[in-house]
Amino acid sequence: MNYLDFTGVLSRSDLLLNGLVLTAQISVAAMVIALVIAVVAATLSLNERRVVRLPVLAYVEVIRNTPFIVQVFLIYFGLPALGLRLEPITAAIVAMSIYGGAYCSEIIRAGIQGIAKGQIEAGRALGMSPLTIFRHIVLKPAVASVFPSLVAQFILLLLSSSVVSAISVPELTGTGNDIQGLTLRNMEIYLVIAVIYVALVAILKGSMTVLERVLFPFKFLRR
């Protein structure tokens, strides 16, 4: 057995930091876009017209039943055949958003279905506009109730960002592959990267707990 030697890896910590920043950037961008896709998809999937519902359900099922890396390859290598050539980072954010959107839409749909009908009727009786009802009576309590599931999905999205290293995006795992080529210290670099990801997950979890208290203070009222 060889001894672990982290000096070579740690002397490239500036590279690692760049990778970490890029991982955070593409992950946050994908989370935001995925959430927008999810709200739209969840709303459409509850539409009473089949023509509206079916394409959305097809989107969700196709994305959820095929591997993320194949989706990434289709967007990055496949789309140019249709005349759409994306930069690696753009392709990564697009793929992650589409992927995350499908999973989050199922979560948000469950949240919306959990809203009692009487709430909406009460909103109508108070003379609220349909948009106001949707925003304040349907969407906000729905997101509040499924927030923990959304956070779990965001964590999976953050971790899935490592896959886009396969299309040469220099995020954390991609940087790790580069440093591995430079130092040949393969074991050390991937151990360091694993620790960084675990820390990122812990930070994401912590900040989401704070965000939950800020966005949905009514969840924490004492009765």
Place this chain on the structure above:
Amino acid sequence: MFQQYSLAHVQFMLTGLGWTVTLALIALVGGSIAGSVLTLMRVSSNAILSRIAQFYIFVVQGTPLLVTLFIAYFGASYVGFAVQPLVAIAVAFSFYAAAFLGDIWRGAIQSVPGGQHEGAHALGLSRVAAMRYIIIPQAIRIATPPTVGFFVQLIKNTSLASVVGIVELTRTAQIVSNATFKPLEVYLTAALFYFLVCFPITLFSRRLEKRLNV
């Protein structure tokens, strides 16, 4: 210069699909064994065992599977095991699956109503007997749909083994794509294969959920 995308390529990808399913099944079996141990540690009254299992689950669930695979791939030779990459990767998938199955099954055991424990106690059953005859049979019913659902995740995630050179479905697609330069058609075929395997299992998991829960 480039080969024509043909039926022979599709057949080659079908052999890759065979390896995808094989790898997922190995991970399911290996993960079930290690996952059972983790579950028992998690629900045991020994706080240290429970904490160790909790920490293991936290670390594995907080590391991207791709990085776990790299560690297994390089780590096997690092600690002096001269094993095939396929073996190292199968072991890594089992450890990965164990973390998720351990979590799913702990949740199932804990969602068996407390009255069942009390009833078993009142009947004079020992802790082990209560687990064996009262709690676990009910927990298995609760745990089956999410376990089947996780198997779909496992099948999809074996695609990451392509990055470390295991020739499963995604890797065969890459090879064919490079040979034919028809990435759109080739990856769509691969996606279709995954969908045809995963979607029925997803539907099955949902049917189980409906039948067992409500």
